Amino acid sequence: MNEASNALPSLRSRLDALAVAGVRNLGIPLVAIAIFVGAWSLAARTIQVSFGSLPGPAAVATEIGHLWQDHQAERAREQAFYERQAERKKAFLEKNPAGEWKERKYAGRPTFFDQIGTSLKTVFTGFVIASLIAVPLGVLCGLSKTFNLAVNPFVQLFKPVSPLAWLPIVMILVSALYNPAHPLFEKAFLSSAITVALCSLWPTLINTALGVSSIDQDYLNVARVLRLGWFAKVWKIVLPASLPLIFTGLRLSLGVGWMVLIAAEMLAQNPGLGKFVWDMFQNGSSQTLAQIEVAVLVIGLIGFALDRAMLALQRAVSFGSQAR
Amino acid sequence: MSAFLDISYITKTYGAKSGPVTVVREFNLRVNRGEFIALIGHSGCGKSTVLSMVAGLQAPTTGAIILDGKEVTDAGPDRGVVFQSPCLLPWRTAYENVALGVDQVFFTSSRADRRAIVEYYLSVVGLADSMHKRPAELSQGMRQRVGIARAFALSPKMLLLDEPFGMLDSLTRFELQGVLLDLWQRDRTTALMVTHDVDEALFLADRVVMMTNGPEAGVGEILEVDFPRPRDRGTLLEDPHFYELRENLIGFLNERSHRKPVAGPPPSLVAAGYA
Incomplete structure (x- = not known):
């Protein structure tokens, strides 16, 4: 009885401490967000732009609803189109069973949510291209001082180049080199993805090289004692040992890629979020600014989610003492 | 009969900024097949350097190491290495x-x-x-x-143990010494173990090789440990001979290890009965 009454207060104080930490960690960001939203709506009421006032939080919230309704309506139209087509096909084949029916694709305009999908697809394509180049190159840089010295000038030279400078070159090269009879990808998509890859491969390359060159000598001794071949050494020792830093690089790369993508899409007219922002800017209706603001928030949220996902992966590959 | 492991006149010099440093100088040792050798000395005397040269992880500057009739030129799985941190x-x-x-x-x-x-x-x-x-x-x-x-x-043909229990508390160390001895007893693989623990050396080894202090460390004296095997720690601790050997070892580490090795035939050869 006595022990229980002693245990209770300590449990209680611990719960209190937890509650305080919870309130602080959740409460302070919430208050900050509230202040931001307040300042934003105040600015919205006072700042006048060419087509009325700056849209505030309420206008943005309404616009999210509109964009969602647009999306639903477009999907409904698409479904209706395919139903009509199916009926026509049935009728056609009843009339002349030997005839050849040509399927048509629905050619509606992409909605905001379709554009999010396109952007994600583009950024991942660029990211995969970048990783496939940067990780092997980084491993070679980390293993060989000579190779590193040879690659280093290019890293230093091309790392700071803006996507806007790369894009025209990439677009011209894509038009010149990619002309298949049945294109699998849109040219705009390819140009955007390659630009993303060019700008985002550097953090992975640098971190992989660093990870590989700073492997614990003990691990390499294990490889020497066992006389592992070059590929076995890289695959079984070097790569796993440098995974935490490789993933640090990949995480940075994906962040850079997502940021670069919006600019690339604007110029290349790849039907993603960048194009959405550009089109809204060009059409200049009273809703556009609010829709651009929605896009900004969505771009930010997706970037945040991508970063969290990569962080989780990074933690999953950090073993034992290397775990942070 | 030639020795199973023949370390002859190996010297290891590192090029440092302040000029070359000779860590080990003209180190000689012959080990017979199935022997358990403990290499003891003060920390920093180069005993681990000797071990890592036998392992093939470092090359001697001069001199050669011959294991089972072949010169050691590189690391290989025929020498099982147990590092201080298990890595x-x-x-x-x-x-x-x-x-x-x-x-x-x-x-x-x-x-x-x-x-x-x-x-x-x-x-x-x-x-x-x-x-x-x-x-x-x-x-x-x-x-x-x-x-x-x-x-x-x-x-492996040979076991190389580099202060394998140095990082453990003494209870765990006793336990693992037992585990090691049990395993070793099964096939009596020739073993070379670096240690700075006097009791550990006496409990495990057939011969204890005492190294002089570095730089330019070499073999000081060699002590035969002739307790019958399998050994039992309890019996050993009751044996007065154990304390004689222990005195001898500690005496070397405290006083005689500072002297440079004497000229003439290497003491290792004398003690092993080759000269």
Whole structure:
């Protein structure tokens, strides 16, 4: 009885401490967000732009609803189109069973949510291209001082180049080199993805090289004692040992890629979020600014989610003492 | 009869900024097949350097090491090394750490045979229940058990132990010395062990090689430890001879280790009966 009454207060104080930490960690960001939203709506009421006032939080919230309704309506139209087509096909084949029916694709305009999908697809394509180049190159840089010295000038030279400078070159090269009879990808998509890859491969390359060159000598001794071949050494020792830093690089790369993508899409007219922002800017209706603001928030949220996902992966590959 | 391991006149010089430093100078040692040698000396005297040259991880500046009739030029799985920190690969389980070497060395054996080898050595060192844990989930002592299993599982010609119990508390150290001795007793693999623990050297070794202080360290004296095997720590501690040997060792470490090795035939050869 006595022990229980002693245990209770300590449990209680611990719960209190937890509650305080919870309130602080959740409460302070919430208050900050509230202040931001307040300042934003105040600015919205006072700042006048060419087509009325700056849209505030309420206008943005309404616009999210509109964009969602647009999306639903477009999907409904698409479904209706395919139903009509199916009926026509049935009728056609009843009339002349030997005839050849040509399927048509629905050619509606992409909605905001379709554009999010396109952007994600583009950024991942660029990211995969970048990783496939940067990780092997980084491993070679980390293993060989000579190779590193040879690659280093290019890293230093091309790392700071803006996507806007790369894009025209990439677009011209894509038009010149990619002309298949049945294109699998849109040219705009390819140009955007390659630009993303060019700008985002550097953090992975640098971190992989660093990870590989700073492997614990003990691990390499294990490889020497066992006389592992070059590929076995890289695959079984070097790569796993440098995974935490490789993933640090990949995480940075994906962040850079997502940021670069919006600019690339604007110029290349790849039907993603960048194009959405550009089109809204060009059409200049009273809703556009609010829709651009929605896009900004969505771009930010997706970037945040991508970063969290990569962080989780990074933690999953950090073993034992290397775990942070 | 030529020795199983013949270390002759090896010198190791490192090029430092302030000029070259000779860590080990004209180190000589001949080890017979099946012998257990302990290499003892003050820390920094170059005993680990000698071991790592036998392992082939470093090359001697001059002199040569001949193991079983062949000169040592590179590291290889015929010498099982147990490092001071077990340096297991943290992304592999205990089983996978041992299997890495076993799969490499016994690549001609069947998968089941290799599996049996790994499981056998892990259970002998007492890890039957923790085979599939990662190093981070194992205690320091358990990790070193994996290190021991990894070295023995390759059935090497020679075992090289670099202060394998240096980082353990004394209870765990006693336990692991027992594990090591049990395993060693089975096939009497020739062993060279670096240590700075006098009792450990006497308990495990057939001969204790005492090194003079560095730089330019060499073999000082060699002590024969003739306790019958299998040894038991309790019996050993009751034997007055044990304390004589212990006095001798401590006396060397405290006083005589500062002297440079005497000229003439290397004391190792004298003690081993070659000269």
